[in-house]
Amino acid sequence: MKWPVLLAVALALACHRVPSVRAQITEEPARPRPDPRKFARGLFVDAELGTFVPLGKADALGSGVGLGGRIGYDLGRFFAVQAHVFGSTHRTDFGAAPQSGQLLQIYQLTGEVKLTLPLRQWSLFVFGGGGIAQLSTNLIGTTGLTAPDDTSSLVLMGGAGLDYHPLTRHFSVGVLGAFSKLRVLEAPGGIWSTAYLRYTF
Helix, strand or coil, rough: HHHHHHHHHHHHHHHCCCCCCCCCCCCCCEEEEEECCCCCCEEEEEECCCCCECCCHHHCCCCCCEEEEEEECCCCEEEEEEEEECCCCCCECCCCCCCCEEEEEEEEEEEEEEEEECCCCCCCEEEEEEEEEEECCCCHCCCCCCCCCCCCCEEEEEEEEECCCCCCCCEEEEEEEEEEEECCCCCEEEEEEEEEEEEEE
């Protein structure tokens, strides 16, 4: 092949236009909105941490730090049944009386029903029920707050709370407050408030 032909081929290759490749930049896809219909429902358990504050004459028992837990079942989006156990530890304060400065535990075991209003990731709920309460000692029987040697009683309770469900299917967190009337105490009852972590299977 002669030089003129080689030069012509080289010029033809050089002048040939190679199509350019362009990368298209798009915006990040929007985060999907939570669909409450996809959240797990059915059997659930939760663990809670909070306080129980006796009212009236029972305030001599002092505010107590408490731990609790629930196991329950969602019968639909709006209704559930649950069993609840909550225990709190108190340090008594009866002034100069010898019963002051003593530790006392209050255990509450209740069966409850719960009504829920779902609002996407949030839900408002009310609950109520009854069961039994147990004092760890008959110490306060000597103070007039209970009958002598009376350490167990019926308990009635009710309250409300707020639940938050992240995009995860099974977990939720929440806060709640409630009032408990312990028949064993010669007092109006007590208020408890907790924060909880829930897992629904």
